[in-house]
Structure formats: structure tokens, C-alpha cells
Amino acid sequence: MTQWAILSGIEGNLEAYEAVLADIKRQDIPVKAIYILGDIIGLQGNNEGVAKRIQHPHANEVKPQVCTGWWEEQCFDLYALSGVGDAVALREHYGADAIAQLWDSVSRETVQWLRSLDFGFHEEDCLLIHGSTVSYEDELTPETPGIQICDRALRAEATTLFCGRSGLTFEYCVETGRIDSKILTLEQKQQTSQETLNSCRVIGVGNVGKTPQQATYTLYQPLTKQVTFQTVYYDSNL
């Protein structure tokens, strides 16, 4: 039996990431894969340190698989590698100072590495992604309407969609679903059909770096499909 560790939102918080890595090593069931669903950079301190730590794991560590998130997209926007080049979303959410802060804290070399990352991962019957297949900004939460959850899961072509945009830990299961449809054409022949949806779920994997001294992430056993949410408390003066 093995499991995956799935995390998101390190946001430059190296201490939080180290605390999560230590927690992963403490697991009785060995963690054979680590997925980081974006937002490895942010305004929490040490973006370069986090980027290097992820790229160069220790000898006894699994090399994480990383995809891009909202913060990486802001960085690409700042470097005019995507978007319109004036980081509108970053300014709106975090103010003008955040632009200089992000610019100064991520080297061009690291930006090039971030650009090489994937948008998400399909593994077995799971999709692992920052937002959803709609967009990196798409925020799924426990309050998201069921119909929207169904839509995202269907688009994902996966039974389980792991996402990190909201930063929350949650499991949202659509256990049964049925769609009744009617089609009317010019010939006035009304066709009705009924479609049953397979059960699907969306997992919010938590956030590692945003809340000081408290990181959350997710463990997943592919064999049993069991999801476990982890909360790690750590000392920020390490």
C-alpha cells in the first residue's frame, strides 16, 4: 500500500513546506508521489528558496511533480509571458506594492523553470490541477453549486478532481446524478432522454503556506481511493 501527498499554496513559505515534508516522512504508509498544485510562489517570504528546494530534493525524498497556479500566472503576466503584462489581478487583490515584491523575489531563471511546468496532471482516474479545467482562477469550494461541481468533474474526464485554488480542505461528492433532456425540432418530434451520471468528487487539498504556523495538505491512497486531510502545526522561528 502506498499513497500520494497532494499540496498547494506554499506561496514562498519555506518553513511551512519543510514542515509538510517532515510530516510526509512520518507517515506509516509510504508516500510514493508528491503533487504540488501550483502557487509555490507568493508573498510569504522565500520564493527562490522554495523553488530550489522543490527542484533539488534530498536524496531520500520523492521529487515533487509541480503544476502552475494563480501566483505563477501573475508572475508570467509581470514578465509579459502571458496575459496583458500589467498584472491587473495581482494589483486588484494585493495592491500595487505586491507587484514590486513579486518581481524582486523571483529570478528570471526561476521564471523560466516555472514556465516549463504543466497545467495539471491526469493520473489513473484523477485530475490534479490548481483551479479546474475551466481556468487556473476557477475557485471550487464547499459552497459551489452541485451543478457546477458536476460540470467541472465531467470536463475533467476524471472520477476525482483535486484542486487547490480555494486553499480549503474539503471533499465534495456527487453520489448520484440524473439528467432528463427534451429535444424539439422543426418536425415537432419531441425526443426525451435520460442520462445517469457516474459518481464523482472534487477534493480541495488545502494550503501550505498562507496561514502562519499551520499548513494543510491531503493524502490519497489510490488503491482504496481514501482521502485524508492533514494539518501540520510548526514553529515559524525555525
Add this chain to the structure above:
Amino acid sequence: MKLSVRVQQPEKTSNKNTFTTPMKRIINAGSVGEPRHGKPDATYVLYDTETEEVTLREVPYNYTKTCLAILEQGLPSIFAWRLARGMEFAEKADDPTHICQK
């Protein structure tokens, strides 16, 4: 659409819910000048804003006159062909720049 959902969060009670939600309607308004329903008649839609009822309309007209005008103007004959049949078959067009996807 009927859904049964269950939402779980750490340190919170599991929330289970079954509900029926009305789905959306998609109405294709047809085409007056270039119909694609297998007949040359003009098509459009009437929408009753109070009852939200939709009526699909099909109006016959003298399309042969239009087809003749297309040919007289020297336009690709496929334009007249597809108008007369109400279907796409642009692969037969003499001018490949007019090729559309079926």
C-alpha cells in the same frame, strides 16, 4: 437534473443533500438566408417573453429566384446548390476559399 451530493470538511458535520435543479435550454434560432436543416425554407424562432414558450418557425418562399440570382451574378454555383438543399456541401465548391466545415 437530480443530484445527490455530500460535502465533508475537517472538524465539520458532513452535509448531505439531494435536490432537483432546472437545467438550461439551448435554442438554435435557425437561419433565414442559409438554412441547414435539409430544406430550403427560411427558419427563425418566436419567443413568448411572458410564458417563455419557444416556437420554431419555417417559412417557404421562392428560393429558386435567389438561386438563379446567385448564378446570374457569377457566384460559385455551390452557393445555389446548398441553398436549394438546405445543407452544407461546400467541398464541391470551385473556389476552395469558400470551403466550410460540414
